[in-house]
Structure formats: structure tokens, C-alpha cells
Amino acid sequence: MKTYGSMRFWRNVGYYAPPVAALLVFVALWEVYTRTFEVSVFILPSPSRIFQAGVNLGPALWGHTWTTLYEILLGFLVGNIAAVALAYAIVRWHMAERLIYPFLLASQTIPKLAVAPLLVIWFGTGVMPKILVTALLCFFPTAVNVVQGLRSADPAAVDLVRLVTPSKFVLFQKVQFPSAIPFFFAGLKISMSSAVIGAIVAEWVGASKGLGYLILYAGTSMRTDLMFVGVGMTVILGMLLYAAVGVLERAFSWRREG
Amino acid sequence: MSLAANTAAPAMRTGDAISFSGVSLTYGAGTANQVQALKDISFDVPAGQFVSILGPSGCGKSTLLRLVAGFIQPNAGSVTVGSVDPLNARENGLLGVVFQQPVLLPWRNVMDNVSFLQELRHLPKAKRQEVAKRYIDLVGLRGFERHMPHQLSGGMQQRASIARALAFGPSVLLMDEPFGALDALTRDRMAFDLLDIWRRDQKTVLFVTHSVQEAVFLSDIVVVMTSRPGCVRMIRPIDLGRPRDKDQRLSPEFLQHCKVLLTELEADIGYH
């Protein structure tokens, strides 16, 4: 047991060591470069400088992070619930497909940054417009993937169910929905990346907190180091959320290969 | 075996007869690319008998089975199963189907696949698993209950799909080239096992194949079909006696049946 555990530990180390090492080398080169050439802090602050700026922000940084996380998660939830409902309607009713598809495509071509101010006019500067922009950005990948997934059900399996029951709901529950699960998670991963972008973009218009606000504020007040703090925190947040979807996928999805 | 003695067994109703009278079917009727798949098909599958349909690709064999299963409706004529309409037969759970491919649900293990149809019928879990277990044993998959489909060979997957059809307890089994995707050896073995199972359960079987030997070996009656449009060309009783054994396949009577059927088939394709 012990040997097996330690074997697995070393295998994990072997797996994660190269990317971590690459990242560390990158940061080190960055640090060396800015120091050697005495690059202006307005143009490219060194990693240590950025880290210091983050520490100086203290609890405020966590406040911004928490606000953005909250917007991402709520927008993600709203967007994906809408996506699954729409996908179901599209597959279930022929008419729904013809009614919904134009809107679906239009929602993708809407310049989100441009409609954000409109949403501020409609819903104020609270959390609501941020959630809506986030939802708008992240629902499309899920909707498209789930439609494809629901349609991926084996026609013979559909016949099999029809042999026993005419119920469309049973067909959905027992064949179409499970068939769509791997597609759903594939969509969810893209959707999560879009949700992060959505929340940041939404905060650029009429926000007083959040990482997007921090980035915008830092930009207008020439605080490049703070800007990097905001961007860095967003990247870390995005990677963690993406990994979280991966964990959910491993727990709930099925795959053909064992 | 003690199959019939077990109280949890599905209703062991012996096979119902299938009857085709004047059945025609046209796909895409009224459109530019309509295809007449079946024309004026009439024949009976007597209750409890094993009947094979033999014919070249595209002659409408699958279409015939789909009509019996009620997936499509004839443009003319009628199909009855045990003297009722296919849709009623379906509702009464009389129909079991085995497809050319196993059609197992890849997210369910063997046990959950075999008991799937009974689950759709809301049979209590313990009961449906008990029935499923019996048929898993019957098709020789004991010990593989928790395996996922992708962990099984093609032959084992097809066995599981046959077990699923049987566990549903239908009186009529429709099999559309069920051994088509298997290698010759496995195919032989499965044909033999299928006869064993059929003998125990006394179902009516309508079996589609394009192997002459397979049709003769398995059947009480072989129906030869021709294509474009699909018609019945010959109905030949196979009076070889039961049970059948492997050696019979070299007997003069067996070979004579094969020869006659093959001649009919080739006449259609125009090989002579």
C-alpha cells in the first residue's frame, strides 16, 4: 500500500513537474530581464513588483476576486440552465428550432462590450447586468454542444425504447440525455472560459469592484503593476474554474474508453 | 431447466403467429425519390416456429421487420402479430428485437443493459435484475454483469443484446442479421446457442440473414425474397427434424435445401 501510494506520488510529480518548472523558468527570466535592463515599471513591472502590489492591496484583492467569482458562477449557472432548456426545446420541437436558432446565432454576433452599457441603463450598476453579460457569453457553447449531444443518440436505441413506451420524456431521460452528457461537459469547459471573459468585460462598464474593475482602474491610473495583479488573478481564477469543471466531468460523465 | 417453474419468470407465453397479407410499402411515397421497398407480401409465420428471411441486400428484409415492430406502417395490406396490430402487440410487450449491431447503452453495465427494457416497464429493481441474471447466464455471460459494453468482445456484446431481448419476455423475437458483424466461428457458435434458447422458450422467431447455410440450419421455414421491389419468391419448409446438430450440415438433405435456395437467390441476382 505504502509503496503503491508513494509510486503514485512520484508519478504525479513526474506529470506536473515539467509545466510547473516551465512556468518558474518563465517567471525567473522575466524577473532577470526587467532587472538587467531596468525596464520602467510603467511598461513591464517585474514579477516581484507585481507580487508586492498584490500584497499591498491585501483584503481588497480578495474582495475584487470574490465579486468576480460570484458573477462568473451565477452567470455560468443562469447561462447553462438556459442553454440546456433551449437545447431540449430545439431537439424536441421542430418549430422551436426554427424559432430559436436565429436568436441563438444573433446572440453570438451581438458585440457584448457594446451592449453592456445598454444593460447598465436597464438594470443599473449592480450585479445583475454582469450576470446577464456573463450568461449571454457562456450559454452558446453549451447550447450547441447539448443539441449535438441529444441528436447523437443511436437511432436503434431510440427504436428500442419506442418498442416499450411511446413516452418522449422516457426517451429523453433514458437515452438522449445520457448520450448528451459527454457533449455537455465539452461545452461546459468552453462555456467556463467564456464566463470568465464575460464577467471581466461586464465590469468594464459601470462597476465599482471586481477584477475587471481593478484592471480598468489600474489602466486609467497608470498602475501597470496593479493591472498585472488583476490579470494574473483572473488567469488563476479561470484555470481553477476550468479544472473544477474537469473534476465534475470525471465524476459524472461516461466515456467509451475505460 | 427450471425456467418455467420460477414464479418470477416473465409470462412464458409461447409464440404468437405473425401474418402478412398483401403488404406493400413505399418509402417517401409521393416524393420525387420514392422507393417501393415491398410489394404485395403475403405469408404466415406459424406460432412458435423459427422462420428465416433470405435475400440480397436492399430487398426489404429490414423493412419487413420494421413493419412487424410497428416502427413503420404499410401503404397497403396488413400485418398482424397474434391477431392484433403491431402497435397493440408492442403495447402488450409481445415484441422483442435484436438488431444487427448490439445497440448496448455504453454508459450502462451488462446487468443494467439487459434489464433496461424491464426498467422502462417499471418492474421493481430486484425482480428485473433477477430475470436479467437468468438470461445473462443463459447466453453465457455469467461473471460479466458489472462489465461495461466496451470491455466485451463483439460476440459477447451481441449475446448481451440477445439476453436483453429475451429478458423482456416477448412472445415474438425479431432478429435482423444479428450475427452479421461476427466472425464465422463465433457466428456458428451463436447460431447453435440460439437454437438451444429457442427450444427452451418456444418463441416465434423471425430471423433475417443472407447466409443460406445459417437459414437452413436454424429454420422451420425459409422465405426467399427478391429485390426491386421486394417480393416473396419462395417459401420453403425445412423438414430436417429437431434438435439439429452440427454434423447435419454435411448431410445430403441439408445440402439439397441449400442448393435449391441458392439457385433461387442467384436467379434474382442474375449470376448464372
Ligand SMILES: Nc1ncnc2c1ncn2[C@@H]1O[C@H](COP(=O)(O)OP(=O)(O)O)[C@@H](O)[C@H]1O
Ligand atoms: N428510411 C428509408 N428511406 C428511404 N428508403 C429506404 C429507407 N430504408 C430503406 N430504404 C430502401 O428500401 C429498400 C429496402 O431496404 P432494407 O429493408 O433496408 O433492405 P435489406 O434489409 O434487405 O437490406 C432499399 O432499396 C433501401 O434503399
Ligand SMILES: [Mg+2]
Ligand atoms: Mg437490412
